[in-house]
Amino acid sequence: MWTLIFKVREYIKDQSGDLDNKKVKIDVLDEYFRLRRYENNGRIWTSGYNYTFEDIKNNLFNGSYPIRKELEPTRKKHDVGVKSNVFLNTIYNRDDKKYVSYFSEEEKQNVYLSLHDELPWNLTINCSHEENEEDKLERPNNTKPCSEDFYVKEEEIFMSGEEYYQRCTNCGYIVNIPKEILSLGIKERIDNSIKSNPDLERYNVLKSELESIENKGKTKALTNKN
Ligand SMILES: [Zn+2]
Numbered sequence: 001m002w003t004l005i006f007k008v009r010e011y012i013k014d015q016s017g018d019l020d021n022k023k024v025k026i027d028v029l030d031e032y033f034r035l036r037r038y039e040n041n042g043r044i045w046t047s048g049y050n051y052t053f054e055d056i057k058n059n060l061f062n063g064s065y066p067i068r069k070e071l072e073p074t075r076k077k078h079d080v081g082v083k084s085n086v087f088l089n090t091i092y093n094r095d096d097k098k099y100v101s102y103f104s105e106e107e108k109q110n111v112y113l114s115l116h117d118e119l120p121w122n123l124t125i126n127c128s129h130e131e132n133e134e135d136k137l138e139r140p141n142n143t144k145p146c147s148e149d150f151y152v153k154e155e156e157i158f159m160s161g162e163e164y165y166q167r168c169t170n171c172g173y174i175v176n177i178p179k180e181i182l183s184l185g186i187k188e189r190i191d192n193s194i195k196s197n198p199d200l201e202r203y204n205v206l207k208s209e210l211e212s213i214e215n216k217g218k219t220k221a222l223t224n225k226n
Helices: 002-013 019-037 053-057 086-092 105-116 184-196 200-215 220-225
Strands: 124-126 149-151 158-160 163-167 174-177
Touching: 002 019, 019 086, 019 105, 158 184, 158 200, 163 200, 174 200, 184 200
Parallel strands: none
Antiparallel strands: 124 149, 158 163, 163 174
């Protein structure tokens, strides 16, 4: 995608006629650059083709950022390329268009997630969420839900039977993660991680009880020793 949008930009930059339309196209393309830079971590990019001071200041770049030289246009005056198309209109004719970014963070996230098969970085669930009574997992002793929200993280999810679970990051309680929020790709990865680590469920059950006991402060003396 980088190569494609760099090439498209070079071509537009080379246009010497109809400068208003050229500017629209360059502005719109900047939003495609921002979209391409989007990562599933809540860090907001303001850079388009050119780097912004804000992104440099926020350490969004890994390593160096080359200074890019803009070349003088060489295409003939009458060769003005497209005036409008879906590529431009999707972004430019939005009612809610803002100065820097045309897509909302949520829209960028949706585009990203549909391409990468990941959970949103900011997905939370409440600790009191329970599965159906009939497939209910027996929770370890000493654990009960704290009713706080916590982040759902793929790498923390394990399975018991056909159900998915994650330990609450606040209290250690084993919370059911509804299957509906997990895409096929995610489920496959979780399946594989369980195959390579068959003790994952047992580990989580033990850890859940240990964390709740620790949270109650009953083993403070024990942990202090370590
Ligand atoms: Zn909890």
